[in-house]
Amino acid sequence: MKAALIQLCSSDDPAANLAMVQDRVAQAAAQGAGFVLTPEVTNCLSTSRKHQQEVLKLEEEDQTLPALRDQARDLGIWLLIGSLGLKTGDADGRFANRSFLIGPDGAVAAWYDKIHMFDVDVTPEETYRESDGYRPGTRAVVQDAGFATIGMSVCYDVRFPALYRALAQAGAQVITVPAAFSPVTGAAHWHSLLRARAIETGCYVLAPAQCGTHPSSGSKQRSTYGHSLAVSPWGEVLVDGGTEPGIHFVDIDVKTVVEARRKVPSLSHGRPFDGP
Secondary structure: OEEEEEEEOOOOOHHHHHHHHHHHHHHHHHOOOOEEEOOOOOOOOOOOHHHHHHHOOEHHHOOHHHHHHHHHHHHOOEEEEEEEEEEOOOOOOOEEEEEEEEOOOOOEEEEEEOOOOOEEEOOOOOEEEHHHHEOOOOOOEEEEOOOOEEEEOOHHHHHOHHHHHHHHHOOOOEEEOOEOOOHHHHHHHHHHHHHHHHHHHOOEEEEOEEEEEOOOOOOOOOEEEOOOEEEOOOOOEEEEOOOOOEEEEEEOOHHHHHHHHHHOOHHHOOOOOOOO
16 A cells, blocks of 8 residues: 655644645545545644634534545545544533544544643743643544554654554554654654654554644744654654655555564563562
């Protein structure tokens, strides 16, 4: 299966982002991709909770999801919408950071709400409190896509290896990690974390990313690291998308998963232990 990782510099305007994404998805499919992946918060990247409240919608009212479902059906491709920011109707007003796997028939094959919230102080000037605006998910998701079994995750999840081991032990052969990674933590940790998750699980890891300084309608601008990565089950970086928007292709062959796990069958070697 030929996969395409779409690297974006999304703005805080969902309509403009949708047009940009649809163009990139069409280009990827025209170049032979049967599985196309977009980054985290494909529909709106904003630092303003007020702006998010104004432009984000409930899932059933959102414009991005049905448009991309229709496009996946028309193109006959599998499409991972890395995530959408969506209203939930929760009493506290928090959103969902929701990833969607769309089948070639245009149906939602699986969805996953990001479990781990990015609440960190990277520097005195760069702090994040994702849980202020987004509610965490509670369930891990694995879905058979025919060409491979997909395990779903989002961005900060990558720092929690127990999730990835559970996905692999549940049958995942390809794990998706759409992201909008901080430039500071990206430079320090992005490649190492993704390679480690691939090596530990014997899975392909596909991580389409946001990049650059994101256009904003008045709120504080945010920058992201880019470097969309595809990593083999043996830990080799097969694709590195650099720092500019673009489309990056990789061939997925699940026989490579079988071979990596045959060489190092660590998924079956776990043992109980006492302490600490």
